[in-house]
Amino acid sequence: MTQHAARPAIHRRNRPSILAAPLIALALWSWGIAAAQAAESGKDAMAAGLPRILVLATGGTIAGQADARATGAYKSGQITGEQLMQSVPGLDKLARLNAEQISSIGSQDMNDKVWFALARRIQEAFDKNEADAVVITHGTDTLEETAFFLDNVVRGDKPVVIVGSMRPATAVSADGPGNLYEAVQVAADPRSRGRGVLAVLNDKIQGARSVTKTNTTSIETFSSANDGPVGYVDSAGGIRFMAQAQGLKRATYQLPAGEQLPRVAIVYSHANMDAVPIEDAISHGAKGIVLAGVGDGNTSKPALDALEAAAKKGVIVVRSTRVRSGFVTRNVEVDDDKNGFVVSEDLNPQKARVLTQLLIAGGVTAPAELQKAFTATW
Numbered sequence: 560m561t562q563h564a565a566r567p568a569i570h571r572r573n574r575p576s577i578l579a580a581p582l583i584a585l586a587l588w589s590w591g592i593a594a595a596q597a598a599e600s601g602k603d604a605m606a607a608g609l610p611r612i613l614v615l616a617t618g619g620t621i622a623g624q625a626d627a628r629a630t631g632a633y634k635s636g637q638i639t640g641e642q643l644m645q646s647v648p649g650l651d652k653l654a655r656l657n658a659e660q661i662s663s664i665g666s667q668d669m670n671d672k673v674w675f676a677l678a679r680r681i682q683e684a685f686d687k688n689e690a691d692a693v694v695i696t697h698g699t700d701t702l703e704e705t706a707f708f709l710d711n712v713v714r715g716d717k718p719v720v721i722v723g724s725m726r727p728a729t730a731v732s733a734d735g736p737g738n739l740y741e742a743v744q745v746a747a748d749p750r751s752r753g754r755g756v757l758a759v760l761n762d763k764i765q766g767a768r769s770v771t772k773t774n775t776t777s778i779e780t781f782s783s784a785n786d787g788p789v790g791y792v793d794s795a796g797g798i799r800f801m802a803q804a805q806g807l808k809r810a811t812y813q814l815p816a817g818e819q820l821p822r823v824a825i826v827y828s829h830a831n832m833d834a835v836p837i838e839d840a841i842s843h844g845a846k847g848i849v850l851a852g853v854g855d856g857n858t859s860k861p862a863l864d865a866l867e868a869a870a871k872k873g874v875i876v877v878r879s880t881r882v883r884s885g886f887v888t889r890n891v892e893v894d895d896d897k898n899g900f901v902v903s904e905d906l907n908p909q910k911a912r913v914l915t916q917l918l919i920a921g922g923v924t925a926p927a928e929l930q931k932a933f934t935a936t937w
């Protein structure tokens with residue numbers, strides 16, 4: 560009894576009253592909120608230290624989808640930039656990301672309109688300090704041309720990284736997520752500043768001027784024939800930049816008004832070449848012709864004569880080469896001084912075309928001035 564009698568006394572002292580129970584629940588609930596808020600603000604504080612990266616999505620195989628995993632057939636540009644970002648774990652630990660959709664196309668359909676939209680959006684984001692770096696998701700077919708175009712028109716030294724993939728997002732071993740992760744890693748790294756537009760695919764970081772696609776379907780396709788990659792990246796080893804190319808000239812050209820660059824044709828040289836493709840280009844209004852020449856930017860006598868006639872009429876003639884590495888040199892087998900031709904140096908025909916377009920748009924037409932713009936200072 561005594562024991563029994565003592566119990567209620569103890570209970571009375573410690574037992575919460577009917578009113579106290581909800582108060583404790585309320586306190587626990589608010590502690591919970593406070594703790595969650597603290598954790599959240601801890602996360603915010605961590606996130607606040609991360610760079611702000613604007614992801615501009617254009618389409619391509621990286622955003623491609625197949626109907627079935629077992630098939631090789633797929634459609635480019637089916638997935639949004641936002642969905643791509645969500646599919647890569649750990650991106651939020653690298654940067655604060657914000658995605659915008661610029662287009663949803665395979666890069667075989669890349670065009671001036673998308674180029675201008677990209678260039679203007681990147682410049683705006685940098686000028687208004689909305690982003691510390693930009694990552695562009697893009698198809699691989701014309702990735703090098705977009706990289707080179709942007710390299711020539713975007714001002715400032717904030718990183719701009721372009722990324723794609725060779726396999727669609729639905730493939731068994733898709734390369735897009737890893738490439739996107741590495742692209743964000745590179746864009747977020749302050750050492751990427753001032754290097755122009757960088758292409759990041761398959762663990763390599765390559766410069767806009769040199770990078771080119773070399774294999775139709777393999778994931779190991781991009782290479783820089785004359786100067787090698789700018790660096791290497793992987794999630795375990797991080798980023799290793801090689802020595803920065805010394806004295807490589809980068810000029811910035813004014814983005815022309817409107818949404819179209821002047822018409823410049825590429826004419827591909829081959830054995831038994833006649834003048835017809837050159838005459839065709841001129842009759843279709845080309846303001847410039849880039850020769851994808853044989854060897855050191857050469858072509859047949861009839862083609863050369865047609866090019867000389869074109870230059871006399873004021874068409875800009877730039878000799879490039881269909882050969883993947885090396886430089887095109889002035890006045891070796893072709894008398895460039897006499898003919899008023901320009902040589903592309905290390906620029907492949909598709910990049911020489913972009914530079915020719917920008918120069919014509921900027922009113923540069925004298926061969927000596929054009930040549931200066933093409934000649935990188937090595």
Ligand SMILES: NC(=O)C[C@H](N)C(=O)O
Nearest residue numbers: 619620665666698699700
């Ligand atoms: N791998 C790729 O991205 C190829 C595709 N045709 C594209 O350039 O959009």
